Amino acid sequence: MQTEYTARLTGAGNRLFADPQPTPDETSFLVDNTSKRYYDSPYYKRHAEDLQAVPKPSSAQPRIDLADVLEPTLVDVITHAGRISFHAVGDTGAAKVDPFQSAAKAIANEASVADAMSADVRRGGLAGPAFFFHLGDLVYYFGEGRYYYDQFYEPFRGYDRPIFAIPGNHDGMVFGSQPDTPKVKTLTAFLRNFCSATPGPSPDAGAVMRTTMTQPGVYFTLDAPFVSIIGLYTNVLEGPGVISSQGGVYPTVGDDQLAFLTAELTRLAPARKALERAVIVATHHPPASVDSVHGGSTGLADDLDKACTAAGFWPDAVLSGHAHLYQRFTRATGGRRFPYVVAGSGGYSATKPKAGLAPAPVTVGEYTLERDPIVEFGYLTVTVTMSTRPTLKIEFNDRTNTQTHDSVTVYLKSGKLS
Ligand SMILES: [Fe+2]
Numbered sequence: 001m002q003t004e005y006t007a008r009l010t011g012a013g014n015r016l017f018a019d020p021q022p023t024p025d026e027t028s029f030l031v032d033n034t035s036k037r038y039y040d041s042p043y044y045k046r047h048a049e050d051l052q053a054v055p056k057p058s059s060a061q062p063r064i065d066l067a068d069v070l071e072p073t074l075v076d077v078i079t080h081a082g083r084i085s086f087h088a089v090g091d092t093g094a095a096k097v098d099p100f101q102s103a104a105k106a107i108a109n110e111a112s113v114a115d116a117m118s119a120d121v122r123r124g125g126l127a128g129p130a131f132f133f134h135l136g137d138l139v140y141y142f143g144e145g146r147y148y149y150d151q152f153y154e155p156f157r158g159y160d161r162p163i164f165a166i167p168g169n170h171d172g173m174v175f176g177s178q179p180d181t182p183k184v185k186t187l188t189a190f191l192r193n194f195c196s197a198t199p200g201p202s203p204d205a206g207a208v209m210r211t212t213m214t215q216p217g218v219y220f221t222l223d224a225p226f227v228s229i230i231g232l233y234t235n236v237l238e239g240p241g242v243i244s245s246q247g248g249v250y251p252t253v254g255d256d257q258l259a260f261l262t263a264e265l266t267r268l269a270p271a272r273k274a275l276e277r278a279v280i281v282a283t284h285h286p287p288a289s290v291d292s293v294h295g296g297s298t299g300l301a302d303d304l305d306k307a308c309t310a311a312g313f314w315p316d317a318v319l320s321g322h323a324h325l326y327q328r329f330t331r332a333t334g335g336r337r338f339p340y341v342v343a344g345s346g347g348y349s350a351t352k353p354k355a356g357l358a359p360a361p362v363t364v365g366e367y368t369l370e371r372d373p374i375v376e377f378g379y380l381t382v383t384v385t386m387s388t389r390p391t392l393k394i395e396f397n398d399r400t401n402t403q404t405h406d407s408v409t410v411y412l413k414s415g416k417l418s
Contacts, residue, residue: 009160009209011071015199016209018160022118025111027104029150030206038142043176043183051235051242051252052172052186057217058195062260064215066224069162070130075225077126082386084226085128087117089379090135090168090284090321092346093151107150110347113377114155116399120381121161123401129381131161133222133229135321136168136284138190140348143171145189148204152193157208165194166231167218168284168321173236186236187218194218219243219257221264226384227278227392228271230264230315232257234285234322240297241285241322249299258303265311275412278316278384278392286342288331288367291323292354294344305333316392316410317341319380324351326374326396328406329367336415339408340367341394343380350375374405389413 009018038044067075078084094110097103121128139147156163167190174182193202196212218233234241235253242250244258261281268279286294287301308314314336321344329340353373362369378398385391395407409418 022158041175062216091344095140134165153208269313286320294323
């Protein structure tokens with residue numbers, strides 16, 4: 001147990017992560033983001049069902065190494081311990097204001113999860129979670145830069161570790177006063193804040209110190225010690241999530257991402273087979289879901305399978321958000337079993353599973369819902385431990401940091417789950 005805690009406000013290359021003395025949580029929005037008027041804009045009305053083009057990554061091999069971001073001392077601690085831990089969750093943006101929920105309550109819900117994650121970092125000290133991998137929907141309802149302060153920078157101002165992200169549908173959604181011209185191109189603010197060429201101050205951060213992240217694209221691989229996370233962008237629809245043209249059905253999207261996924265699985269397979277690292281795939285939209293509002297995306301699931309089959313290699317876990325509850329499936333395929341975890345529990349909303357769902361376990365095809373979904377705000381802690389029995393463990397913690405509601409361990413050598 002770590003007894004001392006020193007805030008790690010800085011990282012490699014003059015990066016800043018957190019404010020030295022975080023102020024009390026907000027109780028009202030700096031910029032009112034509760035209006036849904038954008039949904040009535042001429043552009044959105046005409047294009048609500050349209051997918052958006054995926055911005056090209058800044059490099060042919062869009063990868064980022066944790067060692068280029070995190071302070072070297074922390075990288076050394078991870079390397080020497082043979083253990084890395086990180087946070088993941090989606091749907092943290094606060095905007096759900098209606099007759100049942102005030103702005104103050106929406107803000108408090110997001111803040112409760114962000115504060116719990118920040119406290120978890122402090123509790124873990126040097127050996128605690130090394131970063132946060134955001135599973136998308138950082139801001140609602142449309143991904144404008146002016147909402148990043150209230151919904152991202154301010155809530156995570158005390159989180160003194162790097163934050164990486166894949167965009168969710170709301171982060172890429174666009175609107176405009178003309179039917180054929182969006183006000184700004186899709187993902188403009190996301191690219192400015194998460195895919196900048198060098199770390200620096202963001203015009204969207206207000207007085208919060210966190211510098212911009214330098215991901216090579218909206219889809220990319222994060223290579224960390226003992227784990228690689230392949231993050232994919234599943235585009236702007238409420239559903240389905242889409243990462244490819246699906247054989248020409250969605251020409252706007254193209255097939256670059258599918259080629260990237262196949263290439264990255266192929267690249268990482270030898271290190272995984274040598275038990276040097278675990279491999280995780282992250283998508284905002286879940287391939288499988290029993291949420292009452294956000295179901296699974298079969299085209300996306302088929303694309304993942306296509307890439308895995310082409311690479312002859314399956315990841316150790318798939319993490320997703322979008323559905324605002326916790327769900328854990330086991331996928332059984334190719335002689336292997338591995339978890340698909342959905343955690344869109346970051347504070348935006350808590351949604352019930354679909355009605356009439358039989359008590360878990362429920363098996364449909366190759367997917368088994370292992371336990372009843374958990375309608376609770378919280379976050380995932382993912383830990384990879386390299387030892388004689390290397391493991392990948394995924395836990396779902398609630399926002400009080402007093403309860404781990406569910407956990408699953410993947411034994412990397414045998415492929416067994418517990
Ligand atoms: Fe979403």
